Amino acid sequence: MSAPAQALFTPFQLGTLALPTRVVMAPMTRSFSPGGIPGADVVEYYRRRAAAGVGLIVTEGTTVGHKAANGYPNVPRFYGEDALAGWRQVVDAVHAEGGKIVPQLWHVGNVRKLGTEPDASVPGFGPMEKLKDGQVVVHGMTQADIDEVVAAFAQAARDAKAIGMDGVEIHGAHGYLVDQFFWEGSNQRTDGYGGDLAARSRFAIELIRAVREAVGPDFPIILRYSQWKQQDYTARLVQTPEQLEAFLKPLSEAGVDIFHCSTRRFWEPEFEGSDLNLAGWTRKLTGKPTITVGSVGLDGEFLQFMVKTDKVAEPASLENLLERLNKREFDLVAVGRALLVDPDWALKVRDGREQEILPFSREALTTLV
Numbered sequence: 001m002s003a004p005a006q007a008l009f010t011p012f013q014l015g016t017l018a019l020p021t022r023v024v025m026a027p028m029t030r031s032f033s034p035g036g037i038p039g040a041d042v043v044e045y046y047r048r049r050a051a052a053g054v055g056l057i058v059t060e061g062t063t064v065g066h067k068a069a070n071g072y073p074n075v076p077r078f079y080g081e082d083a084l085a086g087w088r089q090v091v092d093a094v095h096a097e098g099g100k101i102v103p104q105l106w107h108v109g110n111v112r113k114l115g116t117e118p119d120a121s122v123p124g125f126g127p128m129e130k131l132k133d134g135q136v137v138v139h140g141m142t143q144a145d146i147d148e149v150v151a152a153f154a155q156a157a158r159d160a161k162a163i164g165m166d167g168v169e170i171h172g173a174h175g176y177l178v179d180q181f182f183w184e185g186s187n188q189r190t191d192g193y194g195g196d197l198a199a200r201s202r203f204a205i206e207l208i209r210a211v212r213e214a215v216g217p218d219f220p221i222i223l224r225y226s227q228w229k230q231q232d233y234t235a236r237l238v239q240t241p242e243q244l245e246a247f248l249k250p251l252s253e254a255g256v257d258i259f260h261c262s263t264r265r266f267w268e269p270e271f272e273g274s275d276l277n278l279a280g281w282t283r284k285l286t287g288k289p290t291i292t293v294g295s296v297g298l299d300g301e302f303l304q305f306m307v308k309t310d311k312v313a314e315p316a317s318l319e320n321l322l323e324r325l326n327k328r329e330f331d332l333v334a335v336g337r338a339l340l341v342d343p344d345w346a347l348k349v350r351d352g353r354e355q356e357i358l359p360f361s362r363e364a365l366t367t368l369v
Contacts, residue, residue, distance in 0.1 A: 004322035009350050012055065012331060014257060014289055017167060017220045019100055019332075021055035022325070023346045026293050026336035027104040027169070027224070029060050029075060032368045036063070036070075036077035036118070038086040043093050045368050049339060050099025053346030056332065057094060058169050058222070058260070061106035062087075064152040068125040068139070071108030071116055078103055078156045088163040100166040102222060105156045107149060109177025110138040110186065111230075125149070126180050127187040127194070127203075146193070149177070150207045154214040157221075167220030170208065173262045175229035178204050182237055183229060197237065197247055205254045212255030221255050222291070226262035227278065233264070241271055245285040252286045259286065260334065263294035267320050279330035293334035296321060297345065298360055315357040318349065340364055 012019040025046075032042060046057055063069040065079030077083045087103065094101040110126030114137060124130075129140030139145070157168045172178035180186040181203040187194050193202050204223075211221055229235045238244045248259070261279035263270075270278045279292035299316040315338070325333060338357065339345050341364040348357050 004326060005318070005349060005352075007322060007325045008333060008346075009053070012289075014220065016218050017056075017100065017257075019055035020098055021053055021346065022332045023054050023056075024291055024293075024332050024334040025049050025054045025057040025339050026334035027058045027060050027171075028336055028340055029072065030368060031072060031074040033076035033083075033086075034074050035082075036075065036080070037083050038076045038090055040089075041368050042076070042086070043089050046090050046101065047093035047097055048343040048369075049346075050094040050097035050101070052344045053350055054099055054335075054339065056166075057099060057101040058334070059090075059101065059103045061171055062103045062156075064105050064107055064149070064156045066107060066125075066149050066152040067119060067122050068109075068112055069107040069149075069152070070118065071112040071124070073117060078105060078159065079152075084159055084163055087165075091164045095164070102165055102167040102169050102220070103156070103160050104169040104171050104224070105153055105160075106171040107152075107177040109180045111176060113137075126177065127189055146203060146206075150203075150210045153207050154210040157211040157219075158214040161215050161219055167222060167257075168211065168215070169222040169224055169260060170204075170211065171224055172204055173224045173226035173260075178207065179226070179229065182225075183235070185232070185235070197243075198250070201247065201250060205250055208251060208254040208256060220257045222258040222260050223251060223256045224260035224262055225251075227270075228262075228264060241274075241281060241285065244270075244281060248282060248286050252288055256288065258289045258291060258332075259283075260291040260293065261330075263292075266292045266294040266296055268294075276329060277324075280324070283328075283330055289331040291332040291334050292321075292324075292330040293336065296333060296335045297338035297349075297357070314359050315354060318354075337364070341369075343369065 009021045062076045062078035110124040112124035124138045126138045130138035160168050227236045259282045279290040283290040299314050337360045341360045342358040
């Protein structure tokens, strides 16, 4: 193992969370759970990554127990005895290989379309109502709705702890429900949940506090957030480090232990005048550990493969990443597509066998290996 690469394979400790390596499997929607129940193939999918040197697995997005949480077919849920029994098998398999695992708790919000399972008659829920041809396609959330969703996240976190998960990740990125409250374009409410960014953060703060109360002081809470959105890849919640600090401080104080800072390209600086990426700035401003992510280990970003179906992403140098990690710009590194296509990615990096790493193509999304 090269000296720079050694940083990826040193232990990480935060309270009760002890990771054997700093390699994190990024959450990636796979849609291989009919009825919302993870089966034996999902168990094996996660087990293989843990066996091959991934220290922490963040599962694909799992929907909380709210009628409008789901937006896609065959995604797993994190409620109900059948689904939780499936996740318990995943937990046991990952732990048997020495890895750790947290579920990503998810509510898609106004992304949900009428006709989506499990109840086709339920529209999307979001900060604001949306009508199309006189029909409600997005239900503007009332206080009672907000309270129900907050309670659903808290219950999911409580269940995660009960079945042996090692923490939870709250999905607050990419234009889904929590992020919809952050973003001015989707939240123009006139009550206490709308207004400036501090007010638009109220929903997330209440949700994080409820999760913390549900799991106690020592159970790790990760928050994934992003500047960019599915609806606008150039969107920015904040423009300066000072604005970022003002945004993050209340979330940190509410109970976030680790920030998962989603970017499309980890090597891009977040603000002018500094080489720090989003994870680097977040660590500097909050003092909390951070996870960096974004096209790690590949020579092209994800969106290119949605447009150019014949494009292949070849393995890319990790030199820049390892240099940043060794400087402690961030603490953990989330790997997405490279791990999706090659379960042994971490082992190959550790053993200096980068030339054996498999390239990524869109076809990899259609299989669960």
